[in-house]
Amino acid sequence: MDSMPEPLPLPPAPSRLPRPRAGLLIAVLLLSFVLGLAWLVAGQWQTESSRAALEDLRARSVRLHHLDTLLLQMLDAESSVRGYLLTRNPVYLRPYQEGQAGLEATLGALRADAWTDEGQRETVDHLALLIDMRWSLLTQAIERGVPPTAVQPDGGTGKQVTDDIRARILTLRAATQAEIDATQDGAFARFADARTMNRVLGASVLALLLVLVVVLYRQDRLRERMAQLLHSENERLHTEVAHRTQELSSLASYLTNAREAEKARLARELHDELGALLTAAKLDAGWIVRTLPADSLAPLRGRFDRLLDTLNQGIALKRKVVADLRPPLLSELGLVEALRALPDSGDIGEHGGALEIDLPESLPELPPPTALALYRIAQEALTNVRRYAQATRVRLRLRIEGDELELTVEDNGVGFDPAARGDDRHGLAGMAHRVQMLAGRLDIDSAPGQGTRITARVPFARMH
Numbered sequence: 145m146d147s148m149p150e151p152l153p154l155p156p157a158p159s160r161l162p163r164p165r166a167g168l169l170i171a172v173l174l175l176s177f178v179l180g181l182a183w184l185v186a187g188q189w190q191t192e193s194s195r196a197a198l199e200d201l202r203a204r205s206v207r208l209h210h211l212d213t214l215l216l217q218m219l220d221a222e223s224s225v226r227g228y229l230l231t232r233n234p235v236y237l238r239p240y241q242e243g244q245a246g247l248e249a250t251l252g253a254l255r256a257d258a259w260t261d262e263g264q265r266e267t268v269d270h271l272a273l274l275i276d277m278r279w280s281l282l283t284q285a286i287e288r289g290v291p292p293t294a295v296q297p298d299g300g301t302g303k304q305v306t307d308d309i310r311a312r313i314l315t316l317r318a319a320t321q322a323e324i325d326a327t328q329d330g331a332f333a334r335f336a337d338a339r340t341m342n343r344v345l346g347a348s349v350l351a352l353l354l355v356l357v358v359v360l361y362r363q364d365r366l367r368e369r370m371a372q373l374l375h376s377e378n379e380r381l382h383t384e385v386a387h388r389t390q391e392l393s394s395l396a397s398y399l400t401n402a403r404e405a406e407k408a409r410l411a412r413e414l415h416d417e418l419g420a421l422l423t424a425a426k427l428d429a430g431w432i433v434r435t436l437p438a439d440s441l442a443p444l445r446g447r448f449d450r451l452l453d454t455l456n457q458g459i460a461l462k463r464k465v466v467a468d469l470r471p472p473l474l475s476e477l478g479l480v481e482a483l484r485a486l487p488d489s490g491d492i493g494e495h496g497g498a499l500e501i502d503l504p505e506s507l508p509e510l511p512p513p514t515a516l517a518l519y520r521i522a523q524e525a526l527t528n529v530r531r532y533a534q535a536t537r538v539r540l541r542l543r544i545e546g547d548e549l550e551l552t553v554e555d556n557g558v559g560f561d562p563a564a565r566g567d568d569r570h571g572l573a574g575m576a577h578r579v580q581m582l583a584g585r586l587d588i589d590s591a592p593g594q595g596t597r598i599t600a601r602v603p604f605a606r607m608h
């Protein structure tokens with residue numbers, strides 16, 4: 145990479161998502177429920193009142209029937225007695241003789257009837273007395289053997305009682321008929337009310353159902369739109385994240401390359417400039433020592449020795465710094481030799497455990513970035529072992545696996561949880577990035593107390 149990437153743009157504000165109107169739906173549902181309940185209660189009430197009206201009608205029809213039967217039984221008995229008295233044939237007397245039980249049964253049923261009107265009940269009681277009386281008169285007439293009309297032209301007391309009985313029965317009958325008519329009218333009026341109410345409630349429930357369907361349809365559309373919006377928002381974020389990851393990745397690559405270039409430049413300058421200066425100073429000092437007469441040198445001998453020693457230390461320090469900045473042997477002898485010399489470089493220092501090195505005899509020439517990346521990974525992994533692992537055994541291995549080059553640094557130390565790495569620790573992240581730049585992959589196998597194995601795999605075929 146030659147230039148720094150552009151600064152990252154701020155993401156646009158997310159678009160407002162429409163909100164479904166749940167309140168309206170709940171209101172419509174509640175109203176439908178209330179109307180449905182009202183319809184149910186009204187239906188129940190209609191059924192109950194119709195049943196009551198029908199029962200009322202049936203009871204009153206039975207009453208009418210009893211009244212008619214009573215009058216008929218009375219008149220039957222009378223004509224039976226009259227027939228007997230005229231013919232003296234006992235056959236005519238049979239309806240009279242058998243009629244009393246029937247009359248009493250009909251009167252009993254009428255008395256047991258649920259009369260709501262006190263006057264009507266009294267009329268029934270009175271009717272019973274009149275029938276009793278009429279019955280006695282008929283019995284007397286049979287005993288006397290003379291019909292009352294024979295002595296009294298107006299028919300006498302018997303006829304009056306019979307007329308009274310008939311009049312009372314007809315009065316009761318008319319009243320009952322009037323009640324029947326009133327019940328029927330009431331029932332018809334209630335039917336009309338019920339029909340209107342059913343129409344109104346039915347139309348309201350249908351209208352609410354329509355509203356419900358419309359609301360649900362609109363909510364469904366709204367949900368669909370929201371899903372679409374969310375989907376496109378997700379897509380946008382996904383693209384944004386991918387874009388930014390790509391930017392960060394190229395920024396990291398840029399920084400890694402820039403750091404390596406800077407290190408190489410520094411190493412070159414230290415080696416060429418500082419190295420030349422120190423060497424010249426050492427040569428000059430040596431020349432002075434060799435050239436000065438012995439008696440003039442004697443008092444200065446100690447100082448000159450110290451100066452030469454200091455210059456030697458400076459040269460050694462320069463060599464170490466240069467070696468750290470630009471791995472020695474890497475460009476001259478290749479990755480295998482550079483890795484073999486790695487434990488000797490003061491950079492890694494003592495790791496405290498036995499180091500086992502397993503490297504191939506030879507390796508085809510690798511592209512410099514690949515060799516440098518694998519070297520740096522091994523360097524960082526061994527530094528980590530020294531700093532944290534407290535291992536007794538360490539293994540550095542490089543091998544060709546199929547079309548991959550595989551570098552492994554393994555220790556039997558304290559291990560760690562790879563998922564819990566801190567933000568300010570960049571060693572492992574740097575390794576991963578270097579491998580990623582080469583289209584390879586890094587595996588970190590570790591757990592507390594179980595040692596650590598770092599494996600970097602990079603495609604090998606591409607390097608030929």
Ligand SMILES: Nc1ncnc2c1ncn2[C@@H]1O[C@H](COP(=O)(O)OP(=O)(O)OP(=O)(O)O)[C@@H](O)[C@H]1O
Nearest residue numbers: 528529532533557559560568569570571572573596
């Ligand atoms: N071989 C190892 N054994 C035990 N712990 C390790 C080992 N390698 C790494 N760790 C743990 O993983 C952490 C992260 O390591 P990493 O190299 O990423 O960061 P660092 O060494 O702490 O800092 P930096 O490398 O940036 O100077 C370390 O702090 C250490 O706790």
Ligand SMILES: [Mg+2]
Nearest residue numbers: 524528571572
């Ligand atoms: Mg580290």
